[in-house]
Amino acid sequence: MAEHLHLPVLLNETLQLLEPKSDGIFVDATLGLGGHAEAILNIANNIKVIGIDQDTEAIAHARKRLRKFGDRITIVHSNFIDIKEVLKASGQTQVDGILADLGVSSLQFDSGQRGFSFRFDAPLDMRMDADSGDPTAAQMLAEFSEEEIANIIYQYGEERFSRRIARRIVWKREIGEPITTTAELAEAVEKSVKRNPKDKIHPATRTFQALRIAVNREIEILEQFLIDSVDSLKNEGRLAVITFHSLEDRIVKQTLQKLSGKCFCPPRIPQCMCGAVRRVEILTRKPTVPTESEMRENPRSRSAKLRAIRKLS
Ligand SMILES: C[S@@+](CC[C@H](N)C(=O)[O-])C[C@H]1O[C@@H](n2cnc3c(N)ncnc32)[C@H](O)[C@@H]1O
Numbered sequence: 001m002a003e004h005l006h007l008p009v010l011l012n013e014t015l016q017l018l019e020p021k022s023d024g025i026f027v028d029a030t031l032g033l034g035g036h037a038e039a040i041l042n043i044a045n046n047i048k049v050i051g052i053d054q055d056t057e058a059i060a061h062a063r064k065r066l067r068k069f070g071d072r073i074t075i076v077h078s079n080f081i082d083i084k085e086v087l088k089a090s091g092q093t094q095v096d097g098i099l100a101d102l103g104v105s106s107l108q109f110d111s112g113q114r115g116f117s118f119r120f121d122a123p124l125d126m127r128m129d130a131d132s133g134d135p136t137a138a139q140m141l142a143e144f145s146e147e148e149i150a151n152i153i154y155q156y157g158e159e160r161f162s163r164r165i166a167r168r169i170v171w172k173r174e175i176g177e178p179i180t181t182t183a184e185l186a187e188a189v190e191k192s193v194k195r196n197p198k199d200k201i202h203p204a205t206r207t208f209q210a211l212r213i214a215v216n217r218e219i220e221i222l223e224q225f226l227i228d229s230v231d232s233l234k235n236e237g238r239l240a241v242i243t244f245h246s247l248e249d250r251i252v253k254q255t256l257q258k259l260s261g262k263c264f265c266p267p268r269i270p271q272c273m274c275g276a277v278r279r280v281e282i283l284t285r286k287p288t289v290p291t292e293s294e295m296r297e298n299p300r301s302r303s304a305k306l307r308a309i310r311k312l313s
């Protein structure tokens with residue numbers, strides 16, 4: 001794997017917003033290869049980090065990288081939706097800061113076997129937690145209705161040709177050739193879309209993104225995770241979240257706004273019914289984005305957006 005792929009995204013900006021302090025305890029909810037966690041642990045020699053990841057391969061990498069920090073790092077194989085249980089089990093209830101750098105890691109995306117990318121022919125799996133027993137992308141394509149598949153590709157991939165792609169996937173299934181590999185899916189997409197010569201990305205990019213989000217329930221769990229994270233912060237504690245596509249960013253933006261007291265009730269309602277209560281201060285009025293030079297150095301950072309809050313006393 002090329003060295004630049006290991007670079008943690010928006011690192012300085014994240015540290016500035018998270019403000020890790022001496023003696024603090026932090027959760028890295030998406031430990032990945034451990035880049036952000038390492039930087040946090042390096043700030044002071046009594047900082048502790050609890051790192052969560054649902055991918056055992058990522059955990060093995062991070063474990064090696066962070067071994068030098070001894071018992072200052074605790075690594076937990078779990079889904080971050082269970083952050084409260086993870087904290088309880090490690091004897092903590094509230095922490096000074098929480099970071100989530102969402103989406104897939106370069107380790108996952110550049111793996112030839114996990115099925116995240118059409119760049120490698122592999123079984124269509126796409127589960128970040130390969131031990132979970134949850135359905136793989138291939139199983140979803142084998143079992144979901146044509147309409148459900150089209151909706152996933154449309155909503156999570158913002159793909160104009162979602163219906164035609166879903167039609168082809170289901171037709172392949174009907175003729176006894178169900179789609180089970182990345183190459184077969186990429187081909188089905190290519191045969192269904194009208195290629196726009198101005199399009200810089202591969203036509204299958206949006207469909208692969210959509211399936212990955214569905215397989216890992218990435219959008220479904222995000223709001224609850226943010227709420228549970230704010231519950232898990234001490235007063236004045238901070239939460240920083242990095243997203244990589246507009247759907248995710250919209251949920252993060254709206255959930256944090258709601259937690260800052262903004263009412264999302266329909267107009268003309270006499271009294272707020274959405275439960276907006278001011279619990280946090282938003283530290284990023286506009287999301288922080290990478291500098292030109294970071295984007296050049298680390299192409300994965302290009303779509304990154306960072307938002308952060310401080311919990312009010
Ligand atoms: C973008 S990478 C994080 C990279 C990391 N910040 C670094 O510096 O190396 C995202 C990681 O989060 C993990 N992940 C994504 N969603 C998760 C979830 N719901 N629960 C636990 N881990 C998750 C993925 O397995 C992946 O390893």
Ligand SMILES: [Zn+2]
Nearest residue numbers: 263265272274
């Ligand atoms: Zn309201």
